[in-house]
Amino acid sequence: MKPTHICAACGALFTPLAHIPHQRYCSSKPCQLARRRTWQHERMRTDSDYRANQARAQATWRARHPDYWRRYRETHPACRDRNRMMQRERNARRSVGRVAKMDASPPFRPLASGFYLLCDALEASIAKMDAWTVYIAVLSAPGLHLRDCKERT
Numbered sequence: 001m002k003p004t005h006i007c008a009a010c011g012a013l014f015t016p017l018a019h020i021p022h023q024r025y026c027s028s029k030p031c032q033l034a035r036r037r038t039w040q041h042e043r044m045r046t047d048s049d050y051r052a053n054q055a056r057a058q059a060t061w062r063a064r065h066p067d068y069w070r071r072y073r074e075t076h077p078a079c080r081d082r083n084r085m086m087q088r089e090r091n092a093r094r095s096v097g098r099v100a101k102m103d104a105s106p107p108f109r110p111l112a113s114g115f116y117l118l119c120d121a122l123e124a125s126i127a128k129m130d131a132w133t134v135y136i137a138v139l140s141a142p143g144l145h146l147r148d149c150k151e152r153t
């Protein structure tokens with residue numbers, strides 16, 4: 001059978017598979033990868049559920065592989081230096097904002113007993129989500145604990 005279709009990726013003529021009459025990409029591996037990338041790109045652009053799912057999957061993966069980025073930075077110094085520079089810039093911007101609001105950096109303040117809003121940090125980073133209202137009764141605070149340790153020595 002003579003090829004009847006033009007591949008959307010490589011432009012070569014091809015014959016669609018019998019069960020995919022409207023096939024737009026030839027069966028070569030790079031063209032199938034291109035098809036998949038285009039599909040994902042389109043879903044990310046148009047489907048908020050898909051976007052949320054992808055973000056959740058990535059957050060879960062990051063939580064399960066906490067060492068991945070540390071190792072990546074160790075083996076990719078160029079990236080690391082760039083990130084450090086960007087972080088310095090972010091810090092500088094942030095401290096400018098803080099100076100405008102307060103005259104000094106806030107002193108360390110241990111958590112006080114009281115009502116707090118509690119939510120899953122991974123979920124909250126992805127989507128607006130409901131928070132639990134919880135009451136936290138502080139039994140010991142890090143600042144007090146430190147003083148206790150010093151007194152004992």
Ligand SMILES: [Zn+2]
Pocket residue numbers: 007008009010011012025026027028031
């Ligand atoms: Zn192709």
